[in-house]
Amino acid sequence: MNQLTELYNYLKQLAESDSQVNKVTKKNDLAKETIFPLVNINVQNGGFTNGSTIIFNVELSCFDIRDINKEVITDDFWGQDNEVDNHNLCLAILNTIWTKLYVDFEDKDITSSENPSFELGSFTGAKLLDGAILTFTVEVPNTTLDLC
Numbered sequence: 001m002n003q004l005t006e007l008y009n010y011l012k013q014l015a016e017s018d019s020q021v022n023k024v025t026k027k028n029d030l031a032k033e034t035i036f037p038l039v040n041i042n043v044q045n046g047g048f049t050n051g052s053t054i055i056f057n058v059e060l061s062c063f064d065i066r067d068i069n070k071e072v073i074t075d076d077f078w079g080q081d082n083e084v085d086n087h088n089l090c091l092a093i094l095n096t097i098w099t100k101l102y103v104d105f106e107d108k109d110i111t112s113s114e115n116p117s118f119e120l121g122s123f124t125g126a127k128l129l130d131g132a133i134l135t136f137t138v139e140v141p142n143t144t145l146d147l148c
Contacts, residue, residue, distance in 0.1 A: 003054055003056075003140045003141075003142070003143070004043060004056070006140075007043060007056060007058075007110075007138065007140065008026065008041060008043065010108065011041045011058070011060065011097075011101075012024050012026075012041060014097045014100050014101055015039040015041070015060075015093075015097055017100070018039075018093055018096055018097065020037060020089065020092070020093055021037060021038065021039050021062075021093060022035045022036060022037060022038060023035040023036070023038040023039075024038065024039050024040075024041065025038055025039075025040045025041070026040065026041045026042065027040060028042070030063060030123075030129065031123075031125050031126055031127065036063065036064045036065045036129075037062060037063065037064040037086075037089060037090065037093065037131070038062070038063060038064075039060060039061070039062050039093065039094075039097070040060070040061045040062075040063070041058070041059075041060060042058070042059040042060075042061070043056050043057070043058050043059075044057045044058070044059055045057050048142065049139075049142075051142060052141065052142055053111075053139045053140065053141060053142055054139070054140050054141075054142050055137055055138070055139050056137065056138050056139075056140070057135070057136075057137050058135070058136055058137065058138060059133055059134070059135050060094055060097060060098075060133070060134045060135075061121075061131060061132070061133040061134070062089075062090035062091075062093045062094050062131045062132055062133075062134075063086075063090060063121075063123070063129040063130065063131035064086040064089055064090060064129070064130060064131060065086075065127055065128065065129060066081050066082060066083055066086060066122075066127075066128035066129065066130050067081060067082045068080060068081045068128070069081060081128075082130075083122065083130045086129075086130035086131060087120050087130055087131065087132060090130070090131035090132045091118065091120075091132050094118060094132055094134045097134075098116060098134060098136075102114075105138075109140070109141055110138050110139065110140050111138065111139040111140075112136055112137065112138045112139070113136045113137045113138075116134050116135060116136035117134070117135055117136075118132050118133060118134045118135070119132065119133045119135075120132050121133055
């Protein structure tokens with residue numbers, strides 16, 4: 001059984017093909033990362049269907065580091081940082097990955113949820129990170145078992 005490995009490799013390849021992405025990871029702790037923007041791949045869980053397919057729940061997240069302008073704030077609405085720019089960049093990256101993924105599904109013998117959802121996020125700590133998290137499911141053939 002190597003469907004999980006193939007899925008990780010495929011998602012990694014798609015993320016690395018975007019010129020705006022500087023790093024691809026599969027970690028849960030992004031606080032130690034130093035290269036941004038990055039895409040993090042997380043296959044969370046899944047299930048076995050009638051023996052012919054395996055379903056994976058996937059989370060792709062993209063984050064960039066916030067740059068705070070030390071000058072005087074002139075606009076209360078936009079503030080003095082690039083938070084919205086980071087959200088826009090990360091959404092564009094995830095949208096590009098998703099679009100390629102969705103178009104390639106038939107060639108790769110993979111089925112996916114048609115309407116993935118995303119959530120904008122900001123994390124504070126040693127680094128301020130802004131980005132988005134895209135969640136979707138994929139269904140791949142189970143080539144391990146032969147039920148006949």
